[in-house]
Structure formats: structure tokens, C-alpha cells
Amino acid sequence: MKLFENPVFLTHKRLVHRNGVLAAVLIATLIGFSLLAGLISYLTDPGAFHFSSVQEAGKTFYGWVIGVEILVLVVGGFSRVARALADDRKAGLWDSNRLTPLKPAQLIIGYWLGPALREFYMAAALAGFGLVIVLAGHLPLTLWLGTQVLIAGTALFFGLLGLLAGMAFQRSQGILIFLVFLFAYPFSFIAPSRMLTNFLLPIYGIGNLFSSRSLSETYHSNMDWNGLPEIFGVPIYPVVLSLGLQLIIGAFVWRALVRKTANPFQPLLLRWEAVALFVVLLASQHALLWDLWRGQFPMPATNSGRNYFDRETLLPVVHGGTMVIGILLLAFASPSPEHVRVESLRLGFKNPGAIFSRSAVSLALALAVVAGAALLTQVMFSLAGSFQIFCVAAVNLLEIFLVFALLLEFCRLRHRRRALGFVALWLFILCIIPFILAGVFSNQAFARISLLSPGFLALSDRNDPEWRIQFWTLLAHFGVIVLLFIGWRRQWKKLLQKAV
């Protein structure tokens, strides 16, 4: 079915047009025209501005154009798509559409491209003015082409994420995208060409297209926005890297959306998909870091002639990111206990082994193995000196994933609707309270017992690792896991007995 025969797309197009697009396009035109007028004004009277060249003026005005474009297309488009799907789900129209012979992919395409048409029109108007500004500012056409491709790719990627949000939540989509930017923003400046977030959101790609050596020297003396990022030491165009990552992750999101549309009772992520996604993300991140240590961590990082904010903190930051992504994947792939109970009724299984293979606990083990393997790439040529660091960090990740998976399922089984609150409470007790106690009593020993601490300490505090304390801390955390496992097993047994 062609796009212009897709009823969902056509209906949303009709709804967008009915609500009016002219005003929105006029606003975009006005913004674009104002920026173009600014450049023309500079060209006619350069003395009135503080730009050193036509190119710099062009870049400044074009920078504003793409800033507004990103705001409209990525942020606005995301919210629009997420809200359209959430509203239709609430109204029962999503189910009505699902009961038609339309294929899940056709439904997804309709919701992906239809509700955000107004934002596409606005972006198109802005892109037109952007082209004129680029040409008038004597800037290379590749700047316009590269930035537009990146913005379009990101808009489509975020459209898919918006559908995911609309499918999973009834509201708060705006907060979600705010959190994504809030999460990504601080990392953008730690080591621009090294952080994966800078490529998932095309921050580095756009910055790189804009930067020239002179501008870099002027404005970004402490940062690295020039040159190409490297994957295991091989240079790659940032535009290609961003689009490639968005394409791969977008494909997983697409699969999840199509599967959920066909059968809404399945988990959002299949277990192999969660593992594959984790592999892609961690492999890319560690590949971007590769040439710093070339497998010889904790040897001093190589400089490669670039300025880094603080290269020694990168591995602990990546360790933290690994935790967050692992926990998110576990949450998405964790089965609903009710679904497992119904499956046990249907298939007749009653043994805990069958539960284990369906639970997120086995997935936690798989993710820990992937995280360990990814970390190994940084230490593999210096294992004699870094074995303890590697072990502590890897075991710490294993413990965190296991605690989260066990806690999530235990709370879902025991507290049902209040589960998330209890998960947050227990994670707060296990991870944050020790830091608060350390502050209150001015004693760092408290901070060491936090579930988060061992890995960070091993990777960052290399001069004073105190391996003995680390070992006992890990052992104590393992005790927590054993207790959780006992409770988790008991809850599942109860549920299975109910199923019988």
C-alpha cells in the first residue's frame, strides 16, 4: 500500500490540515526570513556586526535556522506523534484500526508520518531559507546537505521513539524527551568525539560540520569538535556514524512497534533483541574509546594530539551509562507476571526452571556477560595489571543487573500496581542512602557500601583501590542478591500455585 493510500496517514493528514497549517508555516517563514534579513543586513553593512567573515556570519545565522528546525521537527514531532497514538489508544481508535485488515507496518507508518505533518512543513520552510543563507554566506553546500540529512534522520528516529512512548504511556511524552536531552547534554562536553550520546543525537555530527580549525581554536579550545571519530582506531564520518546508529536502533524499535501492534500482549523487547541492542550500544561506545588505551587500561590514555576534558574519567562515565542502559533494557524486556501466569496455565508448566528462562533474571546474566566482554576490550592487553579492576567492575555490573531484575519482578509480584514505587524505594536504599550517610557522618566508608560504588571506585580510584574492602563489599551485595532471590522464588511459586 502506497503512503497516499494509507488510511491512517490520510486521516491524520486531514486532521492536521483541518486544524490549520498556514499559520505554522507562516511563523516558520517569518523566522527564516528574519534570519536571512540579518545576513543580508550584514552583507550590506558589515561594520554593524562583530563577525570576522561572511562565512562566520552565515554559520551563525544558519545555526539559528537548524536550532529552530531541531526544536520543531525533533522535539515537536516526537510529542505530536506520541500524543496522537496515546490519544487514539485512549479513545479506542487504535483498537478499531487494529481490527481492520491493515498490516501492523501500515498502521505504524500512518502514525509515524501523519500526525507530525505540520512540523514537517515548518521544517521544510526553514530548510529552504537555510539553503539561501548557506549560499549567501559562501558556505559549502555539504554543510546544508549534511545538517539537513542529520536532522531528518533524527526526526524520523525520534518519531519512532515517540510511537514507542505513545504505545507505552498515556501521557508525559514531553517529559521523556526532556529527560533524554538532560541525560545526553552533560556528556556532550566531556569528550565530544568519544561519547555515544553525541552520535545517537547528532550533536557531534552537526558540530563537526560547523566547525573549522579557526572557529575551533576560537570557541572550542578545550573541546574536540574537529576531525573524525574513530571506531577501533578507524576514522569514520560522524554523519555516517550517527545515521548508522539511528538506523540500527531504529530497526529494533520498528520491530518492537510492529510486534506490539500485531500482538499487544507481548513484551516490548524480545530477549535476543535486548541482548543485541546492548551489544550494539556497548560495542559502539567502547570502539569510540578504543584508541585511548588500546586495550591497556589503566595505562595513561594516549593523547592523539587532541584536547580532552578529562580522559581518565571516561571509563567510569561509560560504566555508569552501561548500568543505565542495562537497567532500561531489563525493564523493557521483563515479562509481566500475569502474562507468565497465563502462559503457565496455557502450556501447563509449573517448575521454577521455566520461570527462570522467561524472567529478566536470566537476561540480567546475559547482559552482564556482554558488559563484561565490552569492558574487556579496554583491559585485554594489560590483564596482568588490571585483572582486579576488571573483575570488580564486571562483577559490580552483574550484581546491579541481578538486583534490579530480581527486585523488579519481586515487587511486581508482591505489590502489583505499586511495584515501581517500591523498586525506586529499594534502589534508593541500596544505592543512594550510603552516600547520604557518608555526607552526614563525614565518613567515606559508608559510600563504599553503596551498590554503585565498587565499579566506579575500581575504574577511577586506581591509586587507592583497597581491594580487600572491595571484595567484602561485593560479597555483601551478593548476600542481598541471595535474599532477593529467595523472596523472588517464593513469590513466583505462589503465583504458579494460583495458576494450578
Place this chain on the structure above:
Amino acid sequence: MPDPLLAIERLRVDFPEVVAVNDLSLALEPGDVCGLIGPNGAGKTTTMRAISGLQEFTRGSVRVGGHELAREPDELKKRLGFMPDFCPTYDQLTASEFLEHFARAFAVANRTQRIEECLELTWLTDKRNSPCEELSRGMKQRLVLAKTLLPDPQVLLLDEPASGLDPLGRIELRKILLQLHDAGKAVLISSHILSELSGFCNKAAIMERGRLVKFGTIAELGRQMGSRRMSVKWRVDTGAALEILSSSGAVKNLEAAGFGAAFDFEGEPDALDELLKTLVVQGVRVCEWRGDGDELEQIFLQSGAKELM
């Protein structure tokens, strides 16, 4: 023997604290209009959602025109129309645009003509250009019914279709259902207002706490009833009427009141017809002869189905 149009076998739906539908089996043939009756919470809506594929079921099978839901969901979608108990519409579209959306989705041939037919069938022709948000609840309900009828499905699941309709709308709904019956469609229609269903259902399925308590044709279920409360009135009191009634072995609890009587009849429907014939032949001028409450209501009351506590 050909497959029934709708065949449900041992359907079971589990909710966290309750078995919403338990071991439900029923079959509908072409032309069947079956009332799915039960108190609130009996599992009627869940049953319909499970048949349409919107609700995951634990066990059992659903077949429409020989196509099983689990194996051929797309074939099922072409043959089954589901009208939910609320009215999902795109508020800013007009009635005809709303129907056009679904006509495209179902790849309906002669789209414009079919939309007009469905609008006419549901008495919405003059509302074709009205936005859905301006339609009353009853009109929206008729519009959703029109949407359900658009692809001309073989099997229709109508969940409380008359709940928002005015008396005229209910009469029209009856006409539509009779047309569907004549066209050989199978219709499963749920309601807890029994008077809505009487008159056009030839089958009834009574649910209680997720279980199918009774299922069969109205005649069969009538025969299964232990007794039926009847009332009779006549014009001239000759004493013969009471004598005939009291002499019938099937008449119990006879209560005379002026020119009339009420009694429980324990016998086959044919025997009841015979009793009336005897009264008339013996010269009793019968001016009223009716069951107390309609037939479905009596079947339901005698099934023992109760409100869920």
C-alpha cells in the same frame, strides 16, 4: 457438515484475580441472532473482545467461517465486525470521512456507494457532513454501527448496541438486525436489558461469572424452563375458564382475579397453545393471553444467573 459461521470452543480468559471467561463454547449458524445475556461483570464484553482478538485468551479456540483466530487473524478480520460498547470516533472528521477511513482500511469496493448505503441504513444520511464531535451519543453509536457494517462482515459482535439509543433508534436497530438475519449473517449481541433483545433473537446465551449457564434457541430454552408464569383475561365470566384451567395438570398456583387469572404453567410450549385452544373452543372469550415478562426475561430469571457480588 460445514463449519458454523462462528465457533467458539472452550474459551478461557484469565484476569489477575478472576477467571473472566471460563470454558465457554458456542456456535452460530448463518442467520442466527444470539443474545448474550448476563449481569454486569458476567464476562460478556471480555468474551466479545476475546473473539475479536483484542483480549488474549488462555485456552480455547475461535473460528469464523472456518478460519481460526490464532492461525489466520487476517482472514478473521475480513469476516468479523466488532462494535464496542463505547463509540470511538475521530471527533474532527465528518461522519462520511470517518466511514471513508475505515472503508479504505477494509479495501471496500465502490467506497462512496457503500458509505452512502451504510449511512442510509443507520439513518445518518443527513448527518454525513456533520463532524463526529457534534453528533449525539446515539448518533455516534449508529455511526460506529455503520462502520462495523461497512465491509459487510459475515459475523457481527455488537456489545450493548442499544444502550445510547432513543426509542426510535432502538426500533431502527431491530430492523437492521432483522435485515442482517435475513441476509444470513451471524450476530452475537450483548445486553443486560432483556427487552432490547426480545423479538429478534432466535438464540440466547446466558453467562454468569464467566460461565455459559445456558445456550440454545429460544424455543429450546423455553422448553427447558420448569414453569412459566402466565396471565389470562376474558370478557364474560361463565366459570368455564377457571374450571378448564384448574383441570389442566400443567397449571399450578392458579390465582383468580375478576375476569382473569394468573398461573404457573409447567409444560411444553405446544401444551400451552393447546390450553388456549381449549379455552376458545369451550366458548371463553379470551381478550388477553400473555406471559409475565418476555420469554428471554423468564429464561434468564430461571437460569439462576445473579449479579456478581
